[in-house]
Amino acid sequence: MTWTGLPPKHLGMLFDWHAGKRRQTEMHLDRPFDIAPDGGLVYDGAALAGLVQQASAWFSAAGVRRGDRVAVIKRNHFDMVLLAAGAARIGAVAATISSANRSVHLQEMLEKLQPRLTLTSSDVLDRARSAGVDLAHAGRLLLLDEPQDGLPQGATLLRELQGSVVPEVSLGGDDEPMMITHTSGTTSTPKLVVHTPSSARAGTRLELLPLPFAVNGSRDVALSSISFAHSRAYAWAAAQLRWAPKRLVIASSHDAADVERVLETHRPSTVEATPNVFQSWVPLLRRRPELFGHVRYYMNTFDMMHPSIARQFLQASRRTMPMWAHSWGQSEVGPIAGSAWGRRQMLSHAGTAEDNMNTLGWPWPGLIRLRVVDADTGRRVRRGERGVFMVKTPALCTDYWGDTERYRSKRAGEWWNTGDVGYQDRLGRVHFVDRAVDAIDGTSATELESVLLERLAGALEIILLARDDGDPVPVVCVDGEFSMAAWRDATRDLPALAEPVVMPWSDLPRTSTWKVRRKELRQTIFVGGDDTVLDERFI
Secondary structure: OOOOOOOOOOHHHHHHHHHOOOOOOOEEEOOOOOOOOOOOOEEOHHHHHHHHHHHHHHHHHOOOOOOOEEEEEEOOOOHHHHHHHHHHHOOOEEEEEEOOOOHHHHHHHHHHHOOOEEEEOHHHHHHHHHOOOOOOOOOEEEEOOOOOOOOOOOOEEHHHHOOOOOOOOOOOOOOOOOEEEEOOOOOOOOOEEEEOHHHHHHHHHHHHOOOOOOOOOOOOEEEEEOOOOOHHHHHHHHHHHHHOOOEEEEOOOOOHHHHHHHHHHOOOOEEEEOHHHHHHOHHHHHHOHHHHOOOOEEEEOOOOOOHHHHHHHHHHOOOOOOEEEEEEEEOOOEEEEEEEEEHHHHHHOOOOOOOOOOEOOOEOOOOOEEEEEOOOOOOEOOOOOOEEEEEEOOOOOOEEOOOHHHHHHOEEOOEEEEEEEEEEOOOOOEEEEEEHHHOOOOOOHHHHHHHHHHHOOOEEEEEEEEEOOEEEEEEEEEOOOOOHHHHHHHOOOOOOOOOOEEOOHHHOOEOOOOOEOHHHHHHHHOOOOOOOOOOOOOO
16 A cells, blocks of 8 residues: 555554655664664664564564553663554553663652553663662563573563564554653653644644755755654654655664764764753764764754754854754643754854853744743733743643643643743743743853853853752863863853852763753752752642
């Protein structure tokens, strides 16, 4: 059968649809899929669809039936999306959970999920056991590999299910749960976010439009290095299979040494990663800028971007007009707003007090309605005044699995409390300030962090932590020796800050999307001496 038009709303048929298209893309991997270790590094449309069908057969043979939940906990790779599609193909719902989460958080998520089947790997079980956590009894256990000390009782190896009969397609309805992903978990255990075919399609609608420059064309080589456990991966997959660029390149490892090998083979024309992944690539960029010379379009998701980082990547491009797309959204609602930045615009603000990317343009028309409200009263504030962002969108998730009361507490009718603080200017443009839980009175931590990263030579990361009883405390990571004189010069015209705390970049606690766990960082920095009350109403 030949398919045409837009991709199907249902994830369970997405890869079959792509395999039936006249124009297809080819996926190139940095390492083999964990579910197909002998499958090689290149997959065409038929091969991807075949893996999804095999996944549905494995799940069916393991006893998964329509309406059941499947937990997928493994290291980062695009096969998490394929496994979710395989489950959806038989009416089950997969929760894709990054193994980079703390073991205790994995346990808490599994307790909420109550899966019929948990697919994971021996290293996840071993790490959990070392932390005093048992993950082996969340439903039937299906293992990607065999533990050195033998299979847990009742567990099955994935290879034992190879060759199982592919079951009939049995899709859930448009408004039934289709997939479960999770939030980044910067403040606590990640929340399990439920999306249906309808809400997922609404969140992908923007990328299915033929937007100039942003859409990957038939000659593009598109590299993605994101967390493939998150909802962004599903929207990305649907859009890329729709537009079918020349190649899709999966950089499942964010490590610069692994990415360098990928870039040597595939010189991408578009690159998507998370802000802190881009940040970790800066030493590679400085050493081998030619690897990014073909890039015409960068995009970051999941977090706020610092211009000092984006600027270096734009300057490495040999294209005439490379662009940077800065997208703001959430797992619960998809894209909210975004803006494009050119090289000249980036250079013109370098080192000034306005050197930030917190101006995010207008809410996406036809997809998002946005208003700014007072955090205490819920009333709308005037243009230019700070408040909490509320959004209304058909892309809103339908629940937090196992935590419905928290989900309801963040809704006001059809409006969703994002927990982000900012304002709209007189033209209606969105200006992001901070997460409500991290907000600093009278200033913006994210804006000051951007300015300082540009001004302080060798800075790898700077995080400002609010304190009720004093000035914000900077946590500074540098490449080389820290200079107090250079710090004083960098902060000369900025709001008052406390003495900086210097620590290695590798010691910063991070989520699976490489966001900094600021609450955990606070506990490290202010051991036994922090009485600051954080606004945790909207997390």
